[in-house]
Amino acid sequence: MNVLSVDRLRLELVSGETVVDDVSFELAAGEALGLVGESGSGKTTTALALLGYCRPGVRVAAGTIEVAGERVTGRSETDLRRLRGRVISYVPQDPASALNPSVRVGEQVAGVLERHIPSSDVDRVVAETFALVQLPSSSEFRRRFPHQLSGGQQQRVAIAAALVCRPKVVVMDEPTTGLDVVTQANLLEQIAVLREELQLAIVYVSHDLAVVASLADRIMVMYAGSVVEDGPAAPLLARPTHPYTFGLLAAVPDPAEPRTLRSIPGVALGVDERPSGCCFAPRCPQRISACTEAVPPLLSVDDGRRVRCIEWRRTPALVAELRQVAARERAAPLLAVDGLRAEHAERGRRLVAASSVSFEVAPGECVALVGESGSGKTTIARCIAGLHEPAAGRVLLDGTPLASRAASRSRDARQRIQIVFQNPYDSLNPRHRVVDSIARPMRVLRGLSRREAAAEVAALLERVRLPAKLAQRFPSELSGGERQRVAIARALATKPDLLVCDEITSALDVSVQAAVLELLAELQIELGLALLLITHDLGVVASVADRVLVLERGVVCEHGLVVPLLSHPEHEYTRRLVAAAPTLVARR
Amino acid sequence: MTAIAARMRFARTGSGRVGVTATLLLLALILIGPLVAPHDPAAIVGIPLQRPGSGFLLGTDGLGRDVLSRVLWGGRSIIALSVVATGLAYLVGLAIGLVAGYTRSLLDPVLMRAMDVLLAVPPLLFLLVLATGAGHSVVVLVLGVATVHVPSIARIVRAATQSVVVRGYVEAAVARGERTHSILAREILPNVLGTVLADAGIRLTGSILILASVNFLGLGLQPPRADWALMISENRGGITLQPWAVAAPALLIAFLTVAVNLVADAIARSLGTSLDRRRIAR
Structure with missing residues (x-):
């Protein structure tokens, strides 16, 4: 039927x-x-x-x-x-903006019911629906506002609102x-159960x-x-x-x-x-x-x-080209992070974002920092780039300790470490043309003249596989993938030794993500670039990283080479992450 | 360079072109007007409060002076003063707002509380006290009007700046060790400009209104000087007999406001786009 x-x-x-x-x-x-x-x-x-x-x-x-x-x-x-x-009902993508922030969650769900089935026992049905999506059905919980719930709970409320009238x-x-990922895996499981029930x-x-x-x-x-x-x-x-x-x-x-x-x-x-x-x-x-x-x-x-x-x-058959992750000889580390501790001050309280984090990145190596949101991975990246002052610990480049703020670092240090940000929609100045955005670091950090810099921009655009005509455009005239490539080109403009990539593909489509990751792997081999990859996506880690550090609430809980770590995780938290990560292989 | 290009590009959109044309027309009027005025703006040439006709295209005012001649003469002072005052207000307000929004030091609260104190003083009262203390000169007037605008401009700029400083491109500039002034000028200023321009036209009108009321209170420009703002206040009483003595300068002020707003909006829209956008889309 x-x-x-x-x-x-x-x-x-x-x-x-x-x-x-x-x-x-x-x-x-x-x-x-x-x-x-x-x-x-x-x-x-x-x-x-x-x-x-x-x-x-x-x-x-x-x-x-x-x-x-x-x-x-x-x-x-x-x-x-x-x-x-x-x-028929609808569950939107972003519950944070789909739920009305000034209406209690119980009332939002009840509103749908009252609209369609006014005679029903609203309180009871809403409580049942909350229980159905595994939310606390207490009236205390239903009296909360959306901002008092976690992202996963908000999405469950949105699902409750969609299910309260028992649509087909x-x-x-x-x-x-x-x-x-873990929240996602729970929610997906829940959806499968609801569908059955x-x-x-x-x-x-x-x-x-x-x-x-x-x-x-x-x-x-x-x-x-x-x-x-x-x-x-x-x-x-x-x-x-x-x-x-x-x-x-x-x-x-x-x-x-x-x-x-x-x-x-x-x-x-x-x-x-x-x-x-x-x-x-x-x-x-x-x-x-x-x-x-x-x-x-x-x-x-x-x-x-x-x-x-x-x-x-x-159409050819799918053949998995497994990566050969060669074990590297231990070279002198390019970057060393030693006992790093970072804090955020929030309303007078100190929140610890990272504590006693130590790791090394060798020249030409790709190290991934993996964790869920709030694990402190972005803060660590910002400390390395000189954007966040660590509370303790050191960041060393070629064995020399770096100042905590970028402004107090030597020009050489700033030139050798570059960072690419998560959101391609705000990492480029919307008022500057592509050519100006890419040329600026060359002029500031390599002392090139305007003309010399402009000449190199064309080569860099080609390097990140963008057509040269894009140079005269503004960011609003580019797609997300194009913007992220421009951001990478801007980072490469200083001829860095280390590229810190903070979730750079999370806002991109899969095929665009693949192209950007392909590019990173290419740069790593051709330029001998070391990469520090900050990500929540274990799939991305598996496809490009050499070594992985898993962060749980600011502490490194497990680290090692990518293949053994992902196939045989030892730490409880890593195991949970790996189990929750969506995979296609299991379904084949 | 970007800014210059933007300046050349904005006039090519429909409403931008209208705004530029209207502004140029108005400028032509106040520059050429005095040369073609039929009468001496201060001379009494006819019976008071005559309606348009009989030799006076816009009639006469309450003292029997020619309204047309006064309108042709009266734009210079008010436009010059309000433009200078508004421009000055933006210069100071932008600087304070940018610094307060960017710095995370104590400078921010210090600057902003100072602005709050200024904001708490009623503008007219402030100008009255200022004029009483420092005299009736044009310089005092302009500085006074500018000061009235500074706090609200600074607040808007600060808020806009705070939403820009967290952006990736500002972080990238910090990470490459750019100096503060170049971050403010290169990365932040161009991105708060849109917000700032949104109320530039209204603020200019605001300056005109303040100047008009100050003139009305007898603190600013003094009669018998021909001035649009003065004309409105002088001829209020006769508005039922001879509406044109009030309507003509009032309409011109309204025209000025609309023109300036169109130009400001066109500039704001043209920021961060290239004109050949349509071609790119093909």
């Missing part, structure tokens, strides 16, 4: 451009569909359309959507409001993005194949507004038939399988630049002339698999 059926759905911009085209699928009670795609693929637009909602400027141009026998398309807003929350279908839009049909939208793999029965991969492949989860992940799915799987880092990542060449297209034929053709290695002539139909392959590729038979 299908509770959700979508038939040839097409969404358009008011200006006539197609945003999403030809989406058809059916979903039975208790079934979970993973909707996978990168930013701009149309996955969120599609998901919202299931609730009869279109963002301003977007409209349903063709096709039908039916939820539990009720037609969603072509209905008035008033009618749709009766359906939303009762028959729940649309979840990246509900675990932004949560720590309530016979929920779930549409799970995510950019993360590994997360989707742990939950979905079926996976639908979207690219540039069309479904490129869809089918049962396990075979799709093991043997992709569309070249994009293949590329995506080759780009996903996996902690259970340390392998070299392969990025997809080229960049994703905007809505207004989609080609006339197959949307993936410009980036496709198996393109033939017929691909660019007409949009290929969704072909049925085998066992319920559909693929939008006329040349799908040529």
Whole structure:
């Protein structure tokens, strides 16, 4: 019995451009569909359309959507409001902004119920729903405000609000993005239980194949507004038939399988630049002339698999290229951190961010600092870059202790250590052109003239594989991946020996992440650059790091070479992290 | 360099072009106006409070002076004084706000509490006391009006600065050891400029209004000088008989405000974009 059926759905911009085209699928009670795609693929637009909602400027141009026998398309807003929350509901990506900060969480959940089923025993049902999502159901807890809850609890409240009317279908839009791995793993487990208990049909939208793999029965991969492949989860992940799915799987880092990542060449297209034929053709290695002539139909392959590729038979099989992590000779360390202790002052209290942290980075080596949010990893990076004054301990470069503040360090030291920040959207000055941003460190730290610096910018842009014409652009005119490359180019501009990378791929799409990590590995080999990688993602660690330090609440709890550490973690905390990290290998 | 390019680019957007044209028109009016004025602005040339017509295009004011001539003469002082006062206020307010927002030392509370003290004094009272103590000169007037604006500008700039200092590009500048003044000028100032420009037009109007009220109280410019602000206050009484003596200068002040706001908004919008954006999107 299908509770959700979508038939040839097409969404358009008011200006006539197609945003999403030809989406058809059916979903039975208790079934979970993973909707996978990168930013701009149309996955969120599609998901919202299931609730009869279109963002301003977007409209349903063709096709039908039916939820539990009720037609969603072509209905008035008033009618749709009766359906939303009762028959089909939505769990948003960021609970911190989805929950009203000035309304108590219990009331927010009760509000949904009162709207649809006013006669019910509100208090009892809300308490039950809280218990269902494993939140304390006490009235004390329900009287709290969103800011008094952790990120995981906030997301559970959002899920409670979505489930309180016991809908047939729940649309979840990246509900675990932004949560720590352990919290994410708990939540995913909980969602699987709920689905079983309530016979929920779930549409799970995510950019993360590994997360989707742990939950979905079926996976639908979207690219540039069309479904490129869809089918049962396990075979799709093991043997992709569309070249994009293949590329995506080759780009996903996996902690259970340390392998070299392969990025997809080229960049994703905007809505207004989609080609006339197959949307993936410009980036496709198996393109033939017929691909660019007409949009290929969704072909049925085998066992319920559909693929939008006329040349799908040529899609290669996935072969994991396992990384060879050679043990290094012990060279004199480039960077040494010795007994570092860092604190934050907050409302007169001292919070310890890191304590007695010691480690070394050899020239040309890649060391990863891994931990959840609040483990102190970013603070350690900031101490090394001279942005945070340590409370105790030393940072040594080539055996010479460094001053705690960047301003008091020698020019040489500042030039040799460079840092790249997490958020590519705020690490470049929006008022400076790319060329100025990259040239500035050369002028300040290497004393180059304006002309000399400008001449080197072109070479650096090529180094990070960006076209030279980007030099004259402003950051707002670049994509996230392009910005992060510019930020890396800016760091490389001083010809550093050590690059501190603070979560530099966490804001990027998987395929873009793979390209950036590929670049880092290349720089490490070609320039002999040492890398200090700060990350929460064990998959990233597995794909690029040589050695790992695991941080738990500011203390290094385990360290060692990447392969033995990830495959045989010894410390309890590391074990928990490794167990919680989403992986694709287990599903194959 | 970026700033110069921005300055050349902003006039190419639709409303920016309108703003620039309107500002230029107004400047032309106050510069050429006195040359083409039909009468001496201070001379009594007709019957008081005549309606437009009979040789006087905008009628006469309460003393029988030609309104058109007074309007043509009267823009210089008020625009010059308010522009200088507002500009000065921004110069000082920006400096205080940037330093207070950037520093994490005691300087921040010290500066900001000083601003609060200034903010607590009613502007007109402050100007009255100032004029009584330091005399009625134009310099005192300009400094006084500037001082009235400084605290609120400093507060806005400080808040904007605080949201910018935590950004990655500021951290990157700190990490490469840039001097404080170059961080303030290169990294922070261009990014608070948008916020600052958002109320520049209104603040200029504010200066005009303060100057007008000060003139009205007899502390600023003295009659029989032709001045838009003075004209509004002088002719209030006759507004039912001869509305043009008030309406003409008031409309011009409104026109000035709109023009300045359009220009300021266009500059704010043009920051951090290249004009060939549309081409890039293709």
